[in-house]
Amino acid sequence: MRPTLIFVRCVVFYQIIYVARNPKDVAVSFYHFDKMNQLHPEPGPWEGYVDKFIQGNMGFGSWGTHVKEFWALKQERNILYMFYEDMLEDPKREIRKVMRFLGKDLSDDVLEKTCLHTSFKAMKENPVTNYTAIDSSIMNQSVSPFMRKGICGDWKNHFTVAQNERFDEYYQKEMSGTDLSFRF
Ligand SMILES: *[C@@H]1O[C@H](CO)[C@@H](O)[C@H](O)[C@H]1NC(C)=O
Ligand SMILES: *[C@@H]1O[C@H](CO)[C@@H](O)[C@H](O)[C@H]1NC(C)=O
Numbered sequence: 001m002r003p004t005l006i007f008v009r010c011v012v013f014y015q016i017i018y019v020a021r022n023p024k025d026v027a028v029s030f031y032h033f034d035k036m037n038q039l040h041p042e043p044g045p046w047e048g049y050v051d052k053f054i055q056g057n058m059g060f061g062s063w064g065t066h067v068k069e070f071w072a073l074k075q076e077r078n079i080l081y082m083f084y085e086d087m088l089e090d091p092k093r094e095i096r097k098v099m100r101f102l103g104k105d106l107s108d109d110v111l112e113k114t115c116l117h118t119s120f121k122a123m124k125e126n127p128v129t130n131y132t133a134i135d136s137s138i139m140n141q142s143v144s145p146f147m148r149k150g151i152c153g154d155w156k157n158h159f160t161v162a163q164n165e166r167f168d169e170y171y172q173k174e175m176s177g178t179d180l181s182f183r184f
Contacts, residue, residue, distance in 0.1 A: 039138060
């Protein structure tokens with residue numbers, strides 16, 4: 001008898017929602033997160049942190065590579081590419097994008113509630129999203145709260161003029177040759 005080969009075609013369906021944010025605020029946010037999260041390496045002083053970020057010496061590797069790779073993939077895969085700054089600017093518009101991406105048609109009432117419960121203020125007061133249940137030996141919220149500020153532009157309170165110049169140079173280099181850009 002002839003051996004029979006059976007081909008089973010397996011379709012794996014996935015959807016990815018990718019949220020990018022301007023890298024200066026990412027650096028600030030991650031610095032505070034590194035400090036409070038005891039599972040992360042100690043970030044050291046802020047003075048050297050910006051340079052570590054520029055060198056791609058972060059838990060997630062190089063910021064530029066990360067955002068550019070997903071930006072390129074979004075043309076061909078099932079990826080919704082979103083920006084943190086857009087979410088702050090117009091949460092409803094951005095929630096509608098997620099709805100469309102997930103094929104959901106929600107009533108205005110549900111949209112309204114979603115908007116309310118995903119606001120920074122609500123999430124800071126929600127014990128499920130503020131990570132208050134995580135033991136302080138892992139996430140020490142007296143060092144820095146998990147839900148910290150939720151704004152755009154806090155980098156201005158952290159970057160020195162010299163750091164900002166080095167960073168701008170890094171940013172220009174990373175973003176050259178792509179149509180990806182960020183709002184600061
Ligand atoms: C988290 O939320 C709970 C309930 O609102 C609140 O008691 C607690 O202080 C919050 N924790 C932080 C770190 O904000
Ligand atoms: C959390 O941080 C505070 C302030 O640095 C410190 O006093 C406390 O001992 C820390 N808690 C734990 C569990 O490490």
